[in-house]
Amino acid sequence: MNRKMEVFNAIIIDDEKPARDLIKNFLGSFDQISVIGEADNGFDGCRMILEKKPDLVFLDVQMPKLTGIELLDLLEEPKPFLIFSTAYDEYAVQAFEKNAVDYLLKPYNRERFNQAIDKFLARPSGKTPWQQNKGMIDFNAGYGKLQRLPVRTGSRILIIKLEDIRLIAAEDDYVKIISNQGNFLKQTTMGYLERSLPGQMFVRIHRSYILNINYLKQLEVYDKYGYVAILTDNSRYPVSRTGGRKLKQIIQME
DSSP, X not given: XXXXXXXXXXXXXXXXXXXXXXXXHHHTTOTTEEEEEEESXXXXXXXXXXXXXXXXXXXXXXXXXXXXXXXXXXXXXXXXEEEEEESOOTTHHHHHHTTEEEEEESSOOHHHHHHHHHHHHTSOTTOOHXXXXXXXXXXXXXXXXXXXXXXXXXXXXXEEEGGGEEEEEEETTEEEEEETTEEEEEOOOHHHHHHHSOTTTEEEEETTEEEEGGGEEEEEEEETTEEEEEETTOOEEEEEHHHHHHHHHHHHHO
16 A cells, blocks of 8 residues: 655745745645745745644745744744755854754755755754754854844734843743833844844843943952843842953943
8 A cells, every 4th residue: 555645734934925936836746745825025935834844945035024933932932943045144154053954045946945945854853953954054154143033922923123132031941021111031042142133232141141331330359250240220140250351342432
C-alpha cells in the first residue's frame, strides 16, 4: 500500500504582488505544499498566521505597517517554519534565529527556490526549526538594531517607541516591557533584546533587567557585590557589578 503524501499548508506574506505570484508559480512543481492564503502587509499576515496556523510561511522583511522581523516577535510558540524572501541581506542572522529554513535574496531563480523547498521537505522529523538551525547561527554578528517594539495585547497590535520603554524585565519564557503606554508581555529573550536594542540607550544592568538609561535618576552602591538603580518614577532595581560598570561607562561618555 502506498503511503499517503503529506501536504503542508503555506502562507505567502509580501507587499509586492509579482513576488507573491512568483512564489506561487515556483510552488507549482511541489504537490506537497498547498498555499492557503497570502497577505500584502505585516498586520494582515500576522492575523492570518494566528488564524490559519500554517506549516510554512514565505515572508518578506520590509513591508508596510509591520516588518517581517516584527511580525515574528508577535507570534507564540510553536511558530511555523519560515522561508524569507527579501531584497535585504542584512537581516539574515536575525532570520535564522527566528526559525528560518532558508533566506532567499531577491532576485532568485527557480533553482535557488527549489533548494529552499528541498531543505524544508528534507528537515529531520520531530525537530523544531530552532533545533535544526542551532549551531548554524553566529549570534554575535549581523544584527540590525531595533527601532521599535511591537506587542500583542488581546486582538490588538501596539507599536511601542523605544523612547517610551523604561525597563525590560525577564518573566520566565517572556519579557515584561515596562513603558509609558503600560506593561506588556512579549515572547522573546533577554539576550536577543540586549543585542538588538541600541547600546547607547539600553543597558543590561542585571541578568533579569535591561534599563533605558534616560529613565535612570540615581545609581546607589548597595554592597560590595552590586548597586541599586533608582528610576525617575522612584522604582528600584538591582544592578550587578558588571551592569554597574556598563552604566558608569555610558554615563561618563554622554
